[in-house]
Amino acid sequence: MDLTPYNNSVSNDSYNLRQSTPYLITLNVCITKRNPNVYNRIGMWPSSTLAQLKALIATYLRIDLPVNRFFLEILDENGYQWKIIDDSNSSATINQLQLRPESILSIEYYDKIIPGHQRPLYSNNNHELMLKLCQKPLDKTEYTLFKMSSLSTVGELRKQAYAAFNKLSKNQPIYLLNEDNWIKFASDMDDCTLDELSIQSSAFISIEPAEENFDSKLPTGLCGLGNLGSTCFMNSVFQCLSNIPEFNKRILAFTDEVNAPIIDEYKKLIQKIWSGKYRYIDPSLLLNNINDNLPRYASYRQQDAQEFMNHFLHLIHAEFSTKDTVITDLFYGQIQSSVRCLACQHIEITNESISFLPLPISNYNQKTVLYVKANGEHRLVSIQIDASIHRIGNLIDCFLRQHESTLTRERIRAFEVVSNQNKNQYENYDSFSRIRDGELAFLECPEKASHQKYIFCKFVDHSTNQPFRPPIILVCSSQECHYIHLSDQIDQLLGHLCSMTNAPPSACQLYWMDRHGNRYKLNGNDELPNLSGIVIEMDAEWIDIYRVSNNINYSSDNSALASLLSDFFREESLDGDYHCLKCQKSTKARKKSNLCLPLPHVLIIQLKRFTYDIYSNNKIDAYISFPLYGLDLNEYLVKDKSHENASNSSTKYDLVAVSNHMGDLISGHYTTYAKNIQDGNWYLFDDKIVRKLNSDNDILTKNAYILVYVRTT
Ligand SMILES: [Zn+2]
Numbered sequence: 223m224d225l226t227p228y229n230n231s232v233s234n235d236s237y238n239l240r241q242s243t244p245y246l247i248t249l250n251v252c253i254t255k256r257n258p259n260v261y262n263r264i265g266m267w268p269s270s271t272l273a274q275l276k277a278l279i280a281t282y283l284r285i286d287l288p289v290n291r292f293f294l295e296i297l298d299e300n301g302y303q304w305k306i307i308d309d310s311n312s313s314a315t316i317n318q319l320q321l322r323p324e325s326i327l328s329i330e331y332y333d334k335i336i337p338g339h340q341r342p343l344y345s346n347n348n349h350e351l352m353l354k355l356c357q358k359p360l361d362k363t364e365y366t367l368f369k370m371s372s373l374s375t376v377g378e379l380r381k382q383a384y385a386a387f388n389k390l391s392k393n394q395p396i397y398l399l400n401e402d403n404w405i406k407f408a409s410d411m412d413d414c415t416l417d418e419l420s421i422q423s424s425a426f427i428s429i430e431p432a433e434e435n436f437d438s439k440l441p442t443g444l445c446g447l448g449n450l451g452s453t454c455f456m457n458s459v460f461q462c463l464s465n466i467p468e469f470n471k472r473i474l475a476f477t478d479e480v481n482a483p484i485i486d487e488y489k490k491l492i493q494k495i496w497s498g499k500y501r502y503i504d505p506s507l508l509l510n511n512i513n514d515n516l517p518r519y520a521s522y523r524q525q526d527a528q529e530f531m532n533h534f535l536h537l538i539h540a541e542f543s544t545k546d547t548v549i550t551d552l553f554y555g556q557i558q559s560s561v562r563c564l565a566c567q568h569i570e571i572t573n574e575s576i577s578f579l580p581l582p583i584s585n586y587n588q589k590t591v592l593y594v595k596a597n598g599e600h601r602l603v604s605i606q607i608d609a610s611i612h613r614i615g616n617l618i619d620c621f622l623r624q625h626e627s628t629l630t631r632e633r634i635r636a637f638e639v640v641s642n643q644n645k646n647q648y649e650n651y652d653s654f655s656r657i658r659d660g661e662l663a664f665l666e667c668p669e670k671a672s673h674q675k676y677i678f679c680k681f682v683d684h685s686t687n688q689p690f691r692p693p694i695i696l697v698c699s700s701q702e703c704h705y706i707h708l709s710d711q712i713d714q715l716l717g718h719l720c721s722m723t724n725a726p727p728s729a730c731q732l733y734w735m736d737r738h739g740n741r742y743k744l745n746g747n748d749e750l751p752n753l754s755g756i757v758i759e760m761d762a763e764w765i766d767i768y769r770v771s772n773n774i775n776y777s778s779d780n781s782a783l784a785s786l787l788s789d790f791f792r793e794e795s796l797d798g799d800y801h802c803l804k805c806q807k808s809t810k811a812r813k814k815s816n817l818c819l820p821l822p823h824v825l826i827i828q829l830k831r832f833t834y835d836i837y838s839n840n841k842i843d844a845y846i847s848f849p850l851y852g853l854d855l856n857e858y859l860v861k862d863k864s865h866e867n868a869s870n871s872s873t874k875y876d877l878v879a880v881s882n883h884m885g886d887l888i889s890g891h892y893t894t895y896a897k898n899i900q901d902g903n904w905y906l907f908d909d910k911i912v913r914k915l916n917s918d919n920d921i922l923t924k925n926a927y928i929l930v931y932v933r934t935t
Contacts, residue, residue, distance in 0.1 A: 247316055251279050252297075252328040261326060268317040272309070275316065279329060285405060297326040304328060348373045351416060352423045355383055359431035360397060360404050361913050370416060377412030383429050391429075399426035403910070441900030445495040446502030446910035450509060454909055455527040456519070458892035459534060460505060461907040462879040462930050464495050465896035466824055472548040482541040483511045502910040512537065527881050527892050528828045528928050532577060553577045555822035558860050561800065561813045568804035573818065578826035581786045583842055584833060588782050589617060589654065590847040592639060592663040593625070594692045596711075598718030600772075602847050602922070604782050615650030621664060629666065635695065639663040642689035644678070668697040668711070675700045679715060679756040683765055684731065690765045690917075691772070696756060703750045715758065722771045725764040733757040769917055770902075783827070783848035783929070791815055791858040816860040825855075825875050825931040831883065841886055845924040850877045853931055875931035882925035895921045 246265035262282055266275055276289040285292070289312070295304040299322075307319065307327075349372050357364040368386065370379055376396065384391035393409040398421060407419075443464065447457040463469060473489050476482075487508040494503050513519055515537055519530065539549035554575050561570045589607055594600040605621050614636045622629055631650070638646040638661050645661075648654070654662060667676060678693045694715065699707050716730055723729075732744035735755040742748075744756070760768070793814040800811035827848075833840045856873040879896040894907040895915065904915040915921065 247321065247323045249275075249321060250324060250326045251282060252326060266316050268315060270316050271313045272307070272315075272319060273312040276312075276329075279327070283329065285329070292329045295328045295330055296321070297328070301326075306330075351421065351425075353379075353421070354424060354426045355386055356426060356428040358913075360428050360911065362399060362426045362428075365426065372417040372421075373415050375412060376407050376414045376416070376419070377409070379416060379427065380407075380409070380412065383427055387429060389429070394430040397428040397430070399428070404428065440498075441898050441903075442496045442498035443898055443900065444905055444912045445497075445500050446907065446912045448502055448504040448506075449909040450504065450506055453505075453509065454892040455525050455530055456505065456509065456512075457907070457909055458527050458881045458894045459531045460491065460508075461894035461896055462531070462881050462928065463534075464492060465879045465899070466552075466930065466932060467899050468823060468932070469548070469552055470496070472552070476548075484508070484515070484537050485541050487511050488538065502912075526832070527883065528578070531826070531881075531928065535577060549577075550575075552823045553826065555820075555825070556818040557815050558818050559813060559815050561796065561811050563800065563802040563805060563807075563809055563811050565802060565807050565809040566805035568802060570803060578828055579787075579790070580828045580830055581783075581790055582830050583786060583844055583846060584830075588785060589662075590782055590845055591617075591621065592692065593621075594663055594665045594694060596666045596668050596694060596696075598694060598715045600692055602781070604785065604847060612653050612655060613650065614648045614652045614654050617654055618650070618664065626666075633667050633669070635665045635667055637663050637665060639692050642681075642692050644693055663692055665692075665695050667695045670697050673700050674698065677753060677755050679712075679758060681719075681758050681760065684759045684761050686762075690760070690769065698750075698753060703753045705744060705746060705748050705750065708756065712756065712758075719758070719760060719764075719768065723764045723767040725760070725767070729761045729764045731759040733759065781849050782844075782846040783853070786829075786846065787855075787858060791817075817855055817858050818860050820871060821855060821859075821873060821933060823933050825853075825933070827929040827931065829927055829929070831927055841883075843924050845922075846926060847922055848877070848926065848929055850918060850921065852876065852934075872934045874934045876934055877921075877929060878932050879930040880921060880926050881928035881930075882923065883927040884925050892927075893925075 247268060248263050248265055250261035250263055252261045264278055264282060266278070272294075273289055276292070276294060279285075279294070280289060280292070293309045294307040296307055297304055308314075351370050351372050352367050353370055354362070354365040355368055356362055357366065366386070368382065370382070380391045380394075380396045383396055384394065395406045395408045397404040397406055398419070399405075407414075411419075447460060449457065470492050473485065473492055476485055476489060491503070491505055491508050494500060509519070512534065516533055519525065519533075535549050535553060539547050542548070554577055557574050557576050559572050559574065561572075562568070563570075587607055587609070588604045590602050590604045592600060593603045603621065603625050605617060605624060607617065607620055611617060611620060615631065618631050618634045618636065622631065622634070636648040636652075636654075637644045638648065638657060640661055644663075648657070648662075670676065674697050676695050677698055679696050680689055680693045681691045682688060683690050696708060696711050712732065716727060719725065719730060720727060733741050733756070734744045734748075734750050734753055735741050735757065736750075736752040737754040738752070739754075741757065744750075791814070793812055796811045796813050799808045801808050802811070829846055831842045831844075833842065853875040854873055855875065859873065877897070879894055882893045882895065884891045884893070893909075895904055896907060897904050904918055904921055906913050906915055
């Protein structure tokens with residue numbers, strides 16, 4: 223027990239000595255109600271409030287919960303019964319509550335109790351719990367189920383959880399997911415039963431992340447931000463901005479003596495985030511300053527992240543004493559609009575500053591699928607579709623016409639692919655509208671003769687046995703198949719893996735599976751009875767390289783984003799009549815927008831998912847693919863002689879961050895994916911939680927709302 227109450231040395235006698243002056247009241251906080259004899263002593267002033275007492279207890283017990291989520295109970299003088307301390311007035315003082323010195327207190331959680339019903343103090347309700355043990359620490363995406371009795375103790379749970387990873391629990395804590403927070407139970411909670419802690423079936427349990435995850439080798443900048451009540455939209459924006467290296471550099475270099483409270487607080491926030499000292503911090507001081515300037519954000523209601531980003535950058539801009547600031551320098555570009563009078567052909571040109579590009583997606587009519595070729599290559603492709611296309615077979619036809627005109631429909635199989643595994647095969651008559659975006663894959667089948675059959679080749683990580691890329695379809699002989707029948711196809715795949723990574727052939731091991739699921743090493747001359755599949759294992763060090771190099775193949779030209787940009791900059795007819803200044807006629811006109819040089823250092827793109835009209839606030843959930851590297855704006859530039867000299871600088875952009883929005887506008891949640899400048903990996907920032915993404919492919923989701931690109935040099 224390493225809790226260190228500051229009045230450990232105060233004995234009972236000292237109260238009597240100091241009756242006339244303010245004195246500390248010693249209270250005892252139980253770790254577990256099962257054993258009221260195990261407690262910590264804490265000291266409170268009689269004038270302290272109940273809320274302060276609860277906050278202190280939460281700190282001492284290391285319970286990561288706001289004070290309104292638990293209440294206090296007190297053991298009666300006879301030591302028989304726990305009584306609830308009235309919580310209705312949290313500003314009541316210790317004195318008013320008449321808490322005796324040396325009272326024994328315990329806590330209980332609100333959220334597990336049905337209103338109007340009190341949970342029994344000592345439950346004999348022994349039942350089986352099915353818990354979800356996270357495969358990766360503090361990451362609920364993958365888990366295994368395991369059974370525990372509700373009367374098992376935290377200590378037993380801890381031992382079993384660590385044992386599941388072949389680890390001895392050396393008093394490391396165990397974590398429980400409560401809504402979005404991981405609650406830590408240290409070994410001093412070992413005597414508590416799961417029942418006492420109200421742990422229920424389906425609860426997520428995690429072991430402690432390995433030490434090396436938090437040592438000095440880890441890059442800095444991986445610091446979560448506490449949610450101060452529906453402030454995930456702000457956290458998402460701060461994490462996006464925090465991963466723009468040039469912006470950080472300029473903010474950290476800011477030394478003006480002028481009154482700039484927001485820049486000062488933002489600078490402190492960036493310093494803390496990049497100090498490497500904190501796993502997460504609270505941005506409350508910065509928020510207070512923002513709220514002073516923009517009272518609408520003081521309500522702690524869910525807000526639009528893009529609007530907030532714009533407001534926040536404007537506040538920073540306003541605190542500088544000059545017109546040209548780091549904000550105009552990095553974030554501002556210019557759009558030139560030319561309106562052409564169709565009567566006299568006169569062109570009226572206007573320039574407008576922009577700090578972001580709002581791209582409408584309401585007319586978006588593409589479907590993006592993962593295309594996996596038989597030779598090992600795979601990439602996302604966008605398929606243009608019209609409203610009459612609903613079935614997989616028609617989508618395949620569109621795909622073939624637009625991308626692979628040499629193949630036929632029979633050579634493409636449609637699958638649901640999740641985490642690089644085939645989950646479902648779709649038939650041509652299946653509708654694709656309900657297939658989740660990003661999970662539809664077209665697999666190319668090799669040509670097949672009548673005595674041949676198709677099998678899958680899977681690609682797995684040698685150490686984890688998890689697939690690291692989508693499977694491929696191979697063709698083999700239906701009977702008496704030998705390795706020789708497959709060797710050309712396998713050699714091609716090994717060639718693909720090794721050429722993408724420069725790995726030696728020894729980095730891959732080959733196995734074959736029979737139809738009973740048995741796995742055997744694949745050797746040169748083997749006969750392969752009942753062959754049902756091939757497995758290629760690769761060492762983890764090469765897989766990381768493979769993932770990175772393979773993502774460069776994602777084409778930026780046929781991304782959905784490129785098509786939205788083309789739409790945005792396309793010449794269009796103006797609605798209604800246009801009054802021409804030259805010929806003074808009321809006439810028709812066409813308008814075209816272009817980007818001016820110099821292009822902004824930071825390009826912020828808003829995918830306009832929210833549509834507001836009188837009747838509804840709708841969100842468009844379309845999956846919009848976008849390139850991670852090399853988004854080129856060259857074709858949208860003003861084509862003008864005066865601009866040509868200035869065009870030495872790059873027109874290409876690399877993605878550094880994405881603000882994601884899940885759910886609807888009222889009850890939604892924001893997170894950020896951002897690329898860490900130090901190790902080049904992508905991380906998820908979800909309020910307090912920061913974790914590395916398994917694959918760059920995870921960045922492309924239908925939740926992408928704000929894309930932050932930085933110009934390449
Ligand atoms: Zn005119």
